[in-house]
Amino acid sequence: MYSQVKSKNTDPISNSIKTSLEQILQTPYPGRLSLYEKSPDLEISIEEFEIFALDRLKVLKEVELAYIRGPTTEQIQKRIIEVSTKYLPLSGRKHKPINVLVSERRKDYVSHFILRLSFSRTEELRSWFVKQESNLFKARFMNFDKEDQELLFTAANMDLRSISESEAKELDAKTGGYCGVDNFYEVDFEKALDLVYKRKVVLIAGKAYVPRSEITSLLVEEYRTRLNDSTIVCGRALPRLEGDDRLLPVLQNMSAQYAVTEYQSSGAAGEINHTDIDKLSKYFPPCMLNLHTKLRENSHLRHGGRMQYGLFIKGIGLKLPEALTFWRQAFSKTVSEDKFNKEYAYNIRHSFGLEGKRQNYTPFSCSKIISSNPPSTGDYHGCPFKHFAPNRLNQYLGAVCESGGAGSDMETGRKISEIVQLAKQNHYQVACTRFLELQISNRLNAKSNNSKGAMSGIPNNDLISGNAESSIVVEGISHPNSYFDLNFGNGKIIPKDQKQKVQV
Numbered sequence: 001m002y003s004q005v006k007s008k009n010t011d012p013i014s015n016s017i018k019t020s021l022e023q024i025l026q027t028p029y030p031g032r033l034s035l036y037e038k039s040p041d042l043e044i045s046i047e048e049f050e051i052f053a054l055d056r057l058k059v060l061k062e063v064e065l066a067y068i069r070g071p072t073t074e075q076i077q078k079r080i081i082e083v084s085t086k087y088l089p090l091s092g093r094k095h096k097p098i099n100v101l102v103s104e105r106r107k108d109y110v111s112h113f114i115l116r117l118s119f120s121r122t123e124e125l126r127s128w129f130v131k132q133e134s135n136l137f138k139a140r141f142m143n144f145d146k147e148d149q150e151l152l153f154t155a156a157n158m159d160l161r162s163i164s165e166s167e168a169k170e171l172d173a174k175t176g177g178y179c180g181v182d183n184f185y186e187v188d189f190e191k192a193l194d195l196v197y198k199r200k201v202v203l204i205a206g207k208a209y210v211p212r213s214e215i216t217s218l219l220v221e222e223y224r225t226r227l228n229d230s231t232i233v234c235g236r237a238l239p240r241l242e243g244d245d246r247l248l249p250v251l252q253n254m255s256a257q258y259a260v261t262e263y264q265s266s267g268a269a270g271e272i273n274h275t276d277i278d279k280l281s282k283y284f285p286p287c288m289l290n291l292h293t294k295l296r297e298n299s300h301l302r303h304g305g306r307m308q309y310g311l312f313i314k315g316i317g318l319k320l321p322e323a324l325t326f327w328r329q330a331f332s333k334t335v336s337e338d339k340f341n342k343e344y345a346y347n348i349r350h351s352f353g354l355e356g357k358r359q360n361y362t363p364f365s366c367s368k369i370i371s372s373n374p375p376s377t378g379d380y381h382g383c384p385f386k387h388f389a390p391n392r393l394n395q396y397l398g399a400v401c402e403s404g405g406a407g408s409d410m411e412t413g414r415k416i417s418e419i420v421q422l423a424k425q426n427h428y429q430v431a432c433t434r435f436l437e438l439q440i441s442n443r444l445n446a447k448s449n450n451s452k453g454a455m456s457g458i459p460n461n462d463l464i465s466g467n468a469e470s471s472i473v474v475e476g477i478s479h480p481n482s483y484f485d486l487n488f489g490n491g492k493i494i495p496k497d498q499k500q501k502v503q504v
């Protein structure tokens with residue numbers, strides 16, 4: 001499929017700006033957007049191979065960030081379209097000559113397959129790739145005109161039929177005026193099970209009549225399913241690439257740099273010891289504060305909690321000897337010294353890379369915590385925005401604000417209700433980001449009201465961040481340790497040369 005030969009430009013050249021439908025239908029890329037079903041059979045230089053892949057990776061990482069930052073569908077859509085237009089443009093046929101269209105579509109098509117190859121290696125990589133690709137597909141589809149959308153439906157071969165005006169009137173009559181006219185598509189009901197389950201379609205004689213507003217979700221679901229299956233097949237074929245020293249390093253490098261969620265320790269609090277943890281816990285994200293509180297209450301945490309919390313405090317700067325002391329003392333009421341050394345110390349050393357595979361484990365990202373096994377009774381790992389019921393989340397966030405010295409005024413209560421709403425709509429990281437902003441704003445406002453900062457609970461490092469501000473905006477949270485860093489620096493990452501001034 002690929003070689004180191006420079007690609008030859010065999011694209012037809014047209015002097016006209018506008019491309020006719022007939023012209024584009026005769027090219028290898030008739031549709032503006034593709035379902036990427038057939039792997040490309042063409043020659044491409046290794047340089048192009050790398051550039052295409054890197055550009056697509058930039059887009060997919062921005063897609064992930066757009067969903068983390070949110071908060072509205074319109075803003076997410078706008079960001080995705082901006083970045084995809086910059087790196088992977090897909091112009092409409094009425095605006096560009098055919099050679100440009102073919103070149104854009106070729107890049108889009110080929111780059112998809114390169115990353116598919118790169119991201120099929122593990123389940124985690126596959127799941128990330130399928131998620132971002134599906135969201136990119138959805139944003140682009142929604143941005144296209146009707147002709148491009150219809151072409152895609154035809155290519156998707158989903159047996160989806162746009163109903164005629166007379167059929168629409170008939171349907172409208174049968175549903176007592178519920179349907180309106182000309183806005184429905186007919187599809188076998190098995191293809192729309194998700195929409196049937198959500199009661200968003202009209203069912204008549206084995207056919208589902210899908211409103212135009214829901215057609216995007218039908219198509220995106222179909223695309224997601226097909227892509228997921230394809231990546232599994234691709235993953236099985238990957239061992240055939242073993243020994244290819246041109247492509248394999250490039251592919252491995254691509255998938256290694258995917259995660260915007262990969263945390264680079266900033267050591268915001270400098271080097272800390274086990275006695276600092278209680279004092280620092282007021283800057284912890286809700287997930288870690290919950291684990292810390294339960295550890296103190298029960299003098300114990302189960303395996304899932306120990307992993308999530310242990311790697312987090314390692315990430316904020318607790319070195320191995322201090323970590324061993326911290327856990328030994330934390331468990332002292334329930335676990336004897338002997339038992340601790342036999343059953344727990346090994347795992348702590350293991351997480352620092354001193355036992356077993358000697359892998360130096362990194363703290364869990366939000367997406368890993370959110371998508372991992374949910375906590376069962378007696379477990380405290382997980383993400384409160386995902387795993388707490390709305391009432392419990394509301395109470396918990398209120399209690400966190402109160403214990404942070406920010407009080408629980410009506411404005412805080414109202415903002416917490418909005419945050420719980422975001423969590424209910426599955427925008428967990430957006431909700432978490434808003435909560436961080438609320439925590440910082442409340443803390444700075446409380447400090448501002450008490451002008452000399454004599455109020456208890458106000459950290460000295462407020463001085464580093466400058467004046468109090470009534471409202472703080474931070475980047476989307478994708479990692480609990482980033483939450484800590486930003487909370488500790490009042491919305492900013494404290495510069496390295498100022499860290500020694502930070503005292504808790």
Ligand code: SF4
Nearest residue numbers: 285287366383432480
């Ligand atoms: S969104 Fe991330 S940082 Fe926030 S509570 Fe959930 S897992 Fe923790």
